[in-house]
Amino acid sequence: MTISDAGIAAGHKMQVRTVDLDGQQIRVGIRPGSDAGPPLLIFNGIGANLELIEPFVDALAGVEAIIFDIPGAGGSPAPLMPYRFSNLCVLADKLLSHLGYAGQVDTLGVSWGGALAQEFARLYPQRCRRLVLAATSPGVIMVPGSLSVLSKMIGVRRYTDAQYLRRVGADLYGGAFRADPSLLDEHGRHMHPPRGRGYLYQLLAAWGWSSLPWLGTLKLPTLVMHGADDPVVPLINARILAARIPRSTLHVVDDGHLFLVTGAAHAAGVVGRFLRGAAD
Template structure:
């Protein structure tokens, strides 16, 4: 267990395994514990570095109205410094994919490869979810954590995914629930953020993976990102929604491992 002290925050991070470093960046309202289906397997061949974003898990910040994507990307750089790594393979999911994109354009020299899972390139170019899904996202802070997870389930998990897998995810999320204020501060950080115009500047091998049935961040966003990043490889997962690490764990993990293996020097 370790913390990076920044001017306005104490960023929690840890690592597991040995080898080339891989940084995992989690999504909105979730701690790094939600990488539990991916991190241990990647750690067999890599040093996996995890961190809790501002407003999540064990990271502590001053009270803020907004946790900005740019600040969270800077936190990733600070964690790499603390871990003694000059560069890393970067994998981001959902909001974490937005942080990963920001990190990529801010720190091109620190990026070995990029993997973007179920994410979007920012407003106003991002393809939005349907109004009922957006309304749920905005109202989650007013619901109990249990209610919000169950109401979002039809929009973020495949109908083919077993109840037992959803319940496993729910237990981990409920054990690391952010405060309503921190959830909203992360959500507000997504507003008016974008790196769309800078995506063509990303020059490292990039994997874009997206669930075809994702109702929270529609697949058109993954297609848009892949078209903007030179040479990006797009993988579209059938019968898969937003939580692709759960809906299609074996395929998701194998795709990530192959991407890392093909680019490891």
């Protein structure tokens, strides 16, 4: 029985396992789907384990989804040496081949993972059919959030201290968390705190990286999604991405930075229609 067959038999629940890629252990989750289109490869945000995006994956009816913990986050141990986005793209391509995905995939990246998704689409254009960029930016050349927000994002305390997350989460993530702080408790229950070295490596991977010089070379259909109330990555960054990527569409959500989680059903509907080629 294949992974997909097993998942379908289990009711399309995410199947999680650890694989070895040339000595690097990678924790990967696969949520089987029934659609005929390519699977969706998801790059998560900085420090985030795959369970944090599961509400969105569960709502994405019919689409097979693949998500893995970046080395140093969740259940994937940190490597000995730092890496760049290009190294992670090679790792992602190798993981797809290891899992038996020889053809094209659609790619979605959220926040930090949105930068990685841009790099993956650039380096592996033959792999990527469609691209979704959620709550992200073109890298270091961006319009930043406020210093008070960014100073709280630079560390891992929000992952390790539930009371701290409850205190600062609404100001960090905006959107639905402002109206209902109890959502932060639910979000926090699914967090696996990243290892310090792994989080540092993720920060270093993004250091000095920018997609602005080559965004115009991305030829694949692209959906840029962003929350109207995003304190981490202001909305203007999504407008820049949409203006620079030739075949892009901008969809603004009445929510915050984590709209894929707090508004999973709506976001999944928009993404699902885009992946199927329907108009937004």
